[in-house]
């Protein structure tokens with residue numbers, strides 16, 4: 041893993057964007073995208089740029105079960121607000137959290153990922169070391185799946201909802217095996233809340249107890265961290 045320390049989230053977004061530009065110049069066609077507060081400055085750099093994304097494909101990591109694209113807490117809504125309304129892609133895929141048949145939706149998403157191998161995957165990290173919504177205990181060989189969110193994740197994400205009760209308890213998430221197939225992975229983390237997860241991800245054992253630790257086994261991972269997130273390294 042290559043570690044890049046930055047002063048703040050703005051600088052982190054700029055560096056991630058520079059890495060993206062390099063990959064686009066060498067032919068990247070499919071971007072794996074993430075939600076959460078972490079990638080927002082990266083998306084702002086994309087929006088400010090004059091790059092044309094109309095020939096690119098995006099595939100998002102995850103979506104809450106039960107939220108419609110019009111719900112302002114859904115990840116589909118987030119992506120539209122933060123990026124897609126300014127930079128439309130040729131096609132953008134996000135799991136359908138309202139699918140009646142979740143098993144079929146999960147299979148369908150695996151086919152989409154197989155048909156569009158991800159060249160450049162953006163990741164944030166949960167306080168408990170989750171990536172996408174792959175919580176501690178998730179097997180490393182799973183592809184897209186329906187997950188029960190960990191209590192800590194529901195707690196952390198409740199800041200975006202009116203109450204803890206309103207946070208969906210399930211999500212559809214690209215699996216760890218799918219994430220590991222991405223050619224290049226850029227994981228960003230900012231703030232003291234992420235320091236334990238970052239330290240264990242980089243220096244701890246590779247274990248399903250800390251899902252992001254599997255990234256030690258990928259040969260092209262760049263980790264962008266601010267001082268606070270890097271404070272336990």
Ligand code: GLP
Pocket residue numbers: 074075076077078079101102163164165166167171172173193197
């Ligand atoms: C959610 C998302 C993750 C994200 C994480 C951290 O759980 N499913 O993809 O990395 O939150 O969010 P934030 O960037 O807001 O800290």
